[in-house]
Structures are given as structure tokens and as C-alpha cells.
Amino acid sequence: xxxxxxxxxxLIKTRGQQATLRCSPxxxxxxxxxxxxxxxxxxxxxxxxxxxxxxxxxNFPPRFSGRQFPNYSSELNVNALELEDSALYLCAxxxxxxxxxxxxxxxxxx
Amino acid sequence: xxxxxxxxxxxxxxGRAANLPCNHSTISGNxxxxxxxxxxxxxxQYIIHGLKNNETNEMASLIITEDRKSSTLILxxxxxxxxxxxxxxxxxLGNKLVFGAGTILRVKS
Numbered sequence: 001x002x003x004x005x006x007x008x009x010x011l012i013k014t015r016g017q018q019a020t021l022r023c024s025p026x027x028x029x030x031x032x033x034x035x036x037x038x039x040x041x042x043x044x045x046x047x048x049x050x051x052x053x054x055x056x057x058x059n060f061p062p063r064f065s066g067r068q069f070p071n072y073s074s075e076l077n078v079n080a081l082e083l084e085d086s087a088l089y090l091c092a093x094x095x096x097x098x099x100x101x102x103x104x105x106x107x108x109x110x
Numbered sequence: 111x112x113x114x115x116x117x118x119x120x121x122x123x124x125g126r127a128a129n130l131p132c133n134h135s136t137i138s139g140n141x142x143x144x145x146x147x148x149x150x151x152x153x154x155q156y157i158i159h160g161l162k163n164n165e166t167n168e169m170a171s172l173i174i175t176e177d178r179k180s181s182t183l184i185l186x187x188x189x190x191x192x193x194x195x196x197x198x199x200x201x202x203l204g205n206k207l208v209f210g211a212g213t214i215l216r217v218k219s
Binding site for chain 1: 142144146151152153154155156159197201205206207208209210211212
């Protein structure tokens, strides 16, 4: 089966711009999770979407937002980019108790 | 969220079993223990998960103590490709996996 796919692989943005990251879950998975991993740091939970609804949110400012589409794919939007938003953004999907991660989008803010 | 404690790093000889400990003394009765690993900033790879009983799959074995306050991940025959950061995670309320700092496992020839 195809895994979780994320696009783009790399993204370079200027401070103050907006970034949009995309995630396609494994077929049949209805839940999508977003995580941020800054350089040298651990994975920080950002958002959980299930059946099109935001179910849980991590300790991030409102300029981090997202949505889940009827086909269960998801977008993560980061507005008013700051240098500290530079990180690897990981998406995971789940059906039941097993979570599968994508390879991530490397966002660089300059 | 239940916290986990892992040693920051461990070494293991190639071909030997790697035993990675994890303490999760605040775990509650219905929280699962998960293990993932991450190789050089790739996406975390699922290894195994369990609730109470010991579990085994093609990658590893998970031994959970009877009081569930700690667990051990066992890689039976470590190879150089098993060098990675290993995360022990307790799935909290809200379905999120809360990652700690993990253990850097170095497998040496």
C-alpha cells in the first residue's frame, strides 16, 4: 500500500510570508496528525484532524492552522512566518492504533 | 500527558540484542505504549505497541512490566541499519503521540 505522502519535500519562504504544506494519508485512514520537529529538537504535536474536524491542538499560536478535506487529505498553513518556524513538518495518519508517518516537508524561513 | 524517561544514548555490538529501557511511571490503565524510531530526520518508523501483555513482531519485542510502569524494547539481532533515535511514547488523551527526547542507539561493528 502507498504510504503517507507529503508535499513539497522542501520549501523556502521569506519571513512574513505564508506556507502551505500538504499531506495525503494512507487510503482508508481517516485521522491526520501534524508534528513540528525543529533542528535538534523532538517532535512537537501540532494538530489532529479526524473526519474533517479539528479534534486536538498542540501549544502553537493561531497562525498555525489547517484543514482536512472530504478525501481525508490535509493542509497545514503557517501564516506570518518567523525564522523559528524553520523545521521539519511531519504528517501521520492512523486507522485504529497504528500511526504511520510521512517523510516530512523541510520548511526553511529566511 | 504521561511522561516517559529514556537514557539519552546506548551502544550495542552488531549481531547482539539491543535492550532499550523506558520508564513511564505515570501511565494510566488504558494508555498504550508505543515505540518508534527515526533515522536521520526521516519520518518516524513504527516499531511496536502494547497495553499490558508482551508483544512481538518481525522487528522487535516489547516487554511491559506487570505494574506497567516501565517497558523494554528488544531488537534481537541489531544491525548497523538499526542505528537511530528510538522513542518510547505513551499515547495520551486526544489520540496524540507525545514524543520525548528518545534514546540514540549506536550499533557498532
